[in-house]
Amino acid sequence: MRGFFRSRDEGLDLERELRASRPQPRDEFVQMVEGRVRETPSRATRGGFRIAFVGAITACMLFALAAVGGLGQAASAVGDVAVTAQRIVNTQGPTIVKKSSAASQYGKPTKKKIKKKVKAKKKVKAKRQVRRAGRPRFTG
């Protein structure tokens, strides 16, 4: 270590010397390699360009469609297709709505109502029989 500093004192600054006498390539050689590197585009650059190109094309198409109302038309066409497909797929009969205003008014009769109806029918029947019994026979 002491020797190292002594050498520095003697003026032999080796590190500076090494940096100063660093091997330098010929300018033509540097230009040649540099040209070779620059003429080969990187994948990242190429990929970026590709993405930008696709984005630009998509934006142009959207603008063109929007200008002629193509977007709305396309949306309604998709809706129509969906409805048609639903019709084709749906093979069941008509759905019966059980809870409706009509059903609540004229829904299934209760037992009481049924009994009343039966009694009334019997009465009518009995009256008819009495009427038949009281009338003289038709003889022509």
Next chain:
Amino acid sequence: MARDPLADPGPLIRRIYAYVAYRVGEGAEAEDLTSETFERALRYRGSYDPRRGEPVAWLIGIARRCIEGARLRPEPVATAKETADPLDVEGSTIERLTLAQAVERLDERDRELIALRYGSDLSARQIAEVLDLRTNAVEVALHRALARLRKLLEGEEPAQSDMRLRERPSTL
């Protein structure tokens, strides 16, 4: 979106070249390896994760693998400079070494540290991340490497204790 690690390549090329040149010596080989590093970086550009370090550290990792790969490949035609053992070349102690020659005479580990610190201009913390070491260990190892380099420049051979340390990669 991932950040492009090679957005500003100029300074990166200079730093990587300096690192490679410190490791293998200046010249055509350093240029070839730098070029190979950037070729690989271009190929695996998408795999760069900014959370795991700066672009320069990522490139240094690639450069290290390139250097290792080059070492494994058989040398095509060796020149006298390439084949000569640096230790044999420096047989005559009278000749004063230049800084580059002194760096070449350092062992592989020291040269790597010098290249990372003064070639690619990484901080001790960044070097620690690249080499998977503790920052403190890197600072100590760098200090020792500089001391050995200074001895070489002063015309001294590194001490035996230094040589022993060089043989142990765990202590750096």
